Amino acid sequence: MSYTNIINMLDLGGIPVKARERKENFPLIMAGGPCAFNPEPLADFIDFFVLGEGEEVILEILGLLKTSKAGHGDFNKNRFLQEAARIKGVYVPGFYEVSYHQDGTIKQVEPVLEGIPPVVFKRVVKDFDNAAFPTRTLVPHTETIHDRVMLEVLRGCSRGCRFCQAGVIYRPVRERDADKLLAQAEELVGSTGYEEIALTSLSTADYTCVEPLIKKLLDRYGEKGVGVSLPSLRVDAFSVNLARQVQEVRKSGLTFAPEAGTQRLRDVINKGVTEEDIKETTYAAFSQGWTSIKLYFMIGLPTETYEDLDGIVDLAQKILSIGRQAKPAHVKKPIKITVSASSFVPKAHTPFQWEGQEARESLREKQRYLKEKFRKLKNVKFHYHEVEVSFLEAAFARGNRRLGEVLEKAWMLGCKFDGWSEHFKYQLWLEAFASFGLDPEFFANRSFGTEETLPWDHLSSGVSKEWLAREYRLAREGTHTEDCRSAPCYGCGVCSQLDVKPQTKR
Amino acid sequence: MTILRSRFEVEGSMRFLSHLDILRIVGKTLRRAEIPVAFSQGFNPHPLIAFGPPRPVGMASRAEYFDVELKEHMNPLEFQERFQEQCPGGLLIRKTGEIPRGTGALNAVINCATYLLKVEYSPLLTKEELNNRVKDIFNKEEIIIFRHSPKGTKQYDIRPGVWQLSASPLENGAVVEMEIMTGSSGNVKPGEVADSLGIRDYKITEMVRTGLFTRLPEGERIVPL
Numbered sequence: 001m002s003y004t005n006i007i008n009m010l011d012l013g014g015i016p017v018k019a020r021e022r023k024e025n026f027p028l029i030m031a032g033g034p035c036a037f038n039p040e041p042l043a044d045f046i047d048f049f050v051l052g053e054g055e056e057v058i059l060e061i062l063g064l065l066k067t068s069k070a071g072h073g074d075f076n077k078n079r080f081l082q083e084a085a086r087i088k089g090v091y092v093p094g095f096y097e098v099s100y101h102q103d104g105t106i107k108q109v110e111p112v113l114e115g116i117p118p119v120v121f122k123r124v125v126k127d128f129d130n131a132a133f134p135t136r137t138l139v140p141h142t143e144t145i146h147d148r149v150m151l152e153v154l155r156g157c158s159r160g161c162r163f164c165q166a167g168v169i170y171r172p173v174r175e176r177d178a179d180k181l182l183a184q185a186e187e188l189v190g191s192t193g194y195e196e197i198a199l200t201s202l203s204t205a206d207y208t209c210v211e212p213l214i215k216k217l218l219d220r221y222g223e224k225g226v227g228v229s230l231p232s233l234r235v236d237a238f239s240v241n242l243a244r245q246v247q248e249v250r251k252s253g254l255t256f257a258p259e260a261g262t263q264r265l266r267d268v269i270n271k272g273v274t275e276e277d278i279k280e281t282t283y284a285a286f287s288q289g290w291t292s293i294k295l296y297f298m299i300g301l302p303t304e305t306y307e308d309l310d311g312i313v314d315l316a317q318k319i320l321s322i323g324r325q326a327k328p329a330h331v332k333k334p335i336k337i338t339v340s341a342s343s344f345v346p347k348a349h350t351p352f353q354w355e356g357q358e359a360r361e362s363l364r365e366k367q368r369y370l371k372e373k374f375r376k377l378k379n380v381k382f383h384y385h386e387v388e389v390s391f392l393e394a395a396f397a398r399g400n401r402r403l404g405e406v407l408e409k410a411w412m413l414g415c416k417f418d419g420w421s422e423h424f425k426y427q428l429w430l431e432a433f434a435s436f437g438l439d440p441e442f443f444a445n446r447s448f449g450t451e452e453t454l455p456w457d458h459l460s461s462g463v464s465k466e467w468l469a470r471e472y473r474l475a476r477e478g479t480h481t482e483d484c485r486s487a488p489c490y491g492c493g494v495c496s497q498l499d500v501k502p503q504t505k506r
Numbered sequence: 507m508t509i510l511r512s513r514f515e516v517e518g519s520m521r522f523l524s525h526l527d528i529l530r531i532v533g534k535t536l537r538r539a540e541i542p543v544a545f546s547q548g549f550n551p552h553p554l555i556a557f558g559p560p561r562p563v564g565m566a567s568r569a570e571y572f573d574v575e576l577k578e579h580m581n582p583l584e585f586q587e588r589f590q591e592q593c594p595g596g597l598l599i600r601k602t603g604e605i606p607r608g609t610g611a612l613n614a615v616i617n618c619a620t621y622l623l624k625v626e627y628s629p630l631l632t633k634e635e636l637n638n639r640v641k642d643i644f645n646k647e648e649i650i651i652f653r654h655s656p657k658g659t660k661q662y663d664i665r666p667g668v669w670q671l672s673a674s675p676l677e678n679g680a681v682v683e684m685e686i687m688t689g690s691s692g693n694v695k696p697g698e699v700a701d702s703l704g705i706r707d708y709k710i711t712e713m714v715r716t717g718l719f720t721r722l723p724e725g726e727r728i729v730p731l
Contacts, residue, residue, distance in 0.1 A: 139534065141520075141594065142527050193534030193592070224537065225545055225553055 001389060001418040003396060004411040006031075007045060017408065019047050019094060024077055030061070036091070037122075037169050038348035038456040041396050043093035044404035048081060050089055051459060052122030052169070053155075055131045057089045085116050089123035091459060092116070098401050098455075104442060106400060106453040121460045126500050128155060128174035135187035139194075148196040148229070149188045151181055153213065157202035158484045158502070161259070162270045162475050163301065165347040166202055168468075169461045171494040173485060174503040178209040182216055189226055197221070198229045205230070205239045206485075208505045214245055235273045240284040253338075254285050257296035260304075261311025267478045268303050270471070275315070282319045286326035291333040293319065299366045299384075300344040300358035302475060309366060312339065313373045316380050340383040341370060343390035347397050348456045349463065351471035356447040357394040363387045388426045389418070394444035395433075400455035403443070406432045462500075464493035507544060508576045509609070510585050511731045512602040516567045520596030525560035531594060532557075532572060538592040541585065542577040558612040558718055558730070559619070559688050562695070567715040571612050571730050573605070603731050612730060618669070618721035619688040621696040626679040627708035636673040636680055639703045643671060651698050664702070667694035669725065673703065679711075685727075688718070 010017045015026055022029075031042065032050040039049045050057055061084060068080045085092040095116045099107040111118055125131045133152070140147065156173040157166065185197055197217060204210060217228050228246045233239040235256045243254060258278055260266045266273060282293060297312050316339050323335035343363050346352045367384045374382035396403060410432035417423040433440050448454060450469060457465070467490075474481060484490060485504065495501055516528070523531070533553065536543055545551040554575035561567050574585075582602040590599050631639075643649065649665040667687030673680045682703070686694040696713065719727040 141523050141531055143530065190538065190540075193536075193538035195533065195537065225543070225551065226537070 001393060001424070003041060003407050004415050005417060006042065007407060007411045008416050010045065011411075017411075018044050020044075022047075024075075028077065028080070034165060034169060037165070037459060037461060038397065038399070039091065039093065039459075040098075040401045040455045041399045041403035041407055043401045044408070046093070047077070048084055049091040049093070050123070051091060051120055052089050052461075053125045054123070055125050057087065057123045060087050061090070082113065082116075085113075088121060091120040093401075096458065104402075105449075106455060106457075108453060109455075109458045119458050119460050121498060122169065122462060124172075124462065124494075124498050124500050125155075125174070128503055129177050129180055133184055135184055136191045137188070139192045146198075147194075148198050149185065149192060149194045150198055150200050151185055151188070152176065152201060153181060153199050153204055153207045153210070154201040156502075157206065159203065159206075159272060160270050160471070160481050160483060162268070162351040162471055163259075163298070163344060163347070165350050168349045168463050168492075170202060171461070171463060171492065172500055172502040173206075175207055175209075175505045177505060178213045178216075181213060182220075185217060185221075189221065189224075195225060196227050196229055198231055200231060202232065203234060204232055205234045205236070205242060210242065211245075214242060218245070235277050235281050237280050237284040240281055240288065243285075244288050253292040253294055254290050255294040255296065256281060258315065259296065259298055260301055261297065261308045261313070261315055264478060265301060265304060265308045265311070267480050268475050269301055270475065270481055272480065272483065278315065279318065279322060283322050283326045286323040286335065287328065289328060289331055291323075291327070291331060292336040292338070293323070294338040294340065295319070297339065297341045298344045299341045299370070300363050302344075302352060302355050303478075304358075306366075306369065309370055310373075312341065312370065313377070316374070317377065320377070320379060334379055336379050336381070338381045338383065339374065341367070342385045343387055345390050345394045345397055348454070349461050349468070351468045351475055353398070353454065353468065354448045354450060354472060356445040357391065359445060360387045360391055363390070386421065386424070389421075389424060391444050392418075392426075392429055392440060395440040396443075398448070398455070399443045402436070402438060405436055406438060409435055460497070462494035462498040464491075464497065467492045507607070508579045509573055509605050509607060510576065510580070510582055510602050511571060511573050511605045511609075511612075512586065512589070513600050513731050514570050514572070515598045515600060516561065516570060516596065517598070518566075518596040520594070521561075521564055521566045524563050525557070528561070528570070528597070529555075529557060531597065535589060535593045536574065539588040541574065541588065542580070544575040544577045556611055556613070558616050561715060562713075565621075565713045565715055569715060569717045571616075571718065573612060601731055605731070613690065615720045616718045616730060617687060617689045617691060618685060618719040618727060619715060620670075620683070620685045620717040620719070622712075622714045622716050623682045623684075623696060623700055623710055624676065624679065624712040625682060625700060625705065625708040626711050627705050628678075630678075631675065631680065631705070633675050636675060636703075639705075640671050640673055642704075643668065643699075643702055649702050651701070664694045664698050667692050668699055669721070671699065679708065680705075683716075685721075 007017045016022050028047045030048050030050060031046045032054055036049040036051055064083055069075045081092045084090050085095055095111055095113050096109050097112050098109050101107050154175040156170040158173050161167055214228055230242060230246055233243060235258060258273055259271045260269055263275060285293060316337055320335060320337055327335060346355045346357055364387050371382055374380055410429050413428040413432055415425050415428050481490060543553045545553055556573045558571040561570060582604055586599050586602040646665055648663045650661050651664055653660045653662055670685035673682045682700055684699050686699060719729060721727050
């Protein structure tokens, strides 16, 4: 829900918001990150997008900019963009024309110039160990998000959760050498003065050398008062053990994400976690003195029934009683469980990209149902998200280029900072959609046909559409797909299409 | 164990940082400078650093203080150099000295602060008019001000906490200097004193904390370092 903030930032910077209204004297606007994998709603505002990892491509872009400007003041934006569009990973939306069927679905997306690739593939760093990693970073004076040393231990995750976009677009898995990480930590702590080192990745407990790395970091920095933190934990006892190592005493809360309440639904979404895992994990956590545990779930997942909702309540109840049994005698604090249920938002480039989001009223009904059930459970807190926010998120996550004018209109009507609930103006958003005769349900709730051209089909993460479709089918069958780290390659396509290999350490 | 006390200045845009921001900056700077800071014993060790009374956001200062306890002895001059080398601009250590163990904590001993405010207003007031307003303040038995907080509005008498005050005319307004009570046993805010001068619609263009002291009952001021 930050889309309008981008427009607002351009405007506050005195820059015309639409790319085609920016003449030669205005800066080039480039964008990247996960949202660049369905950038179509922003196509009107951004000159070019970069898909995938920036380490190498940014140098190529800057190199091109340098040579383009080396001439005698005859730099021309359009010429630059034409050449940039030939760099792998660069997507210049202005060079692609979208045509539509009568029903509003996409007929085709075609490059309008010769030499512009019909499909833009993401960039990926092949040699992750030797990729540039800045160790002299800006250190803000005020407290900001990620206000700590960020040590990226691995990139990618091959667990294959079918709702997860990051799990697709950051493939393949590549781990960084532990000695390299230690050297980076040394430089980063020395240059920033931070008192915390976060081991970041999509799933840090999956890093092969995580235990020796944590041990070495604690040995080296513990005495200096610099701690280690793990932002993402798997649901297993191993992760609890890691958490115990890094926070010897300060027992804050632990967060786990079973995502769904029953084994059946967890198999549908390919969350490779069993009820046994969850019980074991929470038992380990409580017996080591943690008293508060947060559990993340989603509602509105494909094939979900009220049995799955009961499963959430049931699981919370079981964990509560496990906590009461496992709690060491000296711990006086009562066991507390926080259950958070967000509404499923289908995302581009995932097996669930075709699936429409559940209708708002039906999601609200499910929220009410859960709320009522949890009201009776003492020591369990239940949180959920506003349905309207998730609905608009889904509309933009699966939106096409026509949403550009909706964004501009919404911004003009005053929609800004909508990620903050007190600034969320649902009615104005609906008004913005309506003023162009568009219906957000068409983008959010409609299930896309398997033959349909998706708004992001000309952009590729390297993972093939056929594989995503197969996973979607397996999901509906409730068949689990193994992690390719431990099982044979199942052919998602990223390695062959991008000529890369997973890199894991021993 | 060595305890080093330092006085530092806050100037330029750094004055818009909060007290807590400054705390964090000093912590990071000590780590970057690899100063051997001692840690508290116990279950949740924290670095032994202590600051004086918080500086209001937006106010520059010539006299902020912090104490650091060290694991091993360190020459104060060396500390000052190493710290300053790693410190962001706008935060300047002016003096560092060793203090004997058992010296009272900054927050406990500091009870007095001096401030300089430049204010703009019109119509202008003469030197004599300003002097009279200052005299009026000292002639009063009590000066009741209202402090608003989310919990409600409280009355507070600032008169006992105003020890010295002067105001002299400038081209567009006046410069106001004051010595007032600060700290946990009673706190007067410089803006409240400026308000009591009864100047309408004045605008503060500059505000500086010029000193922090231990004020003895007879009025003698002792600098913490």
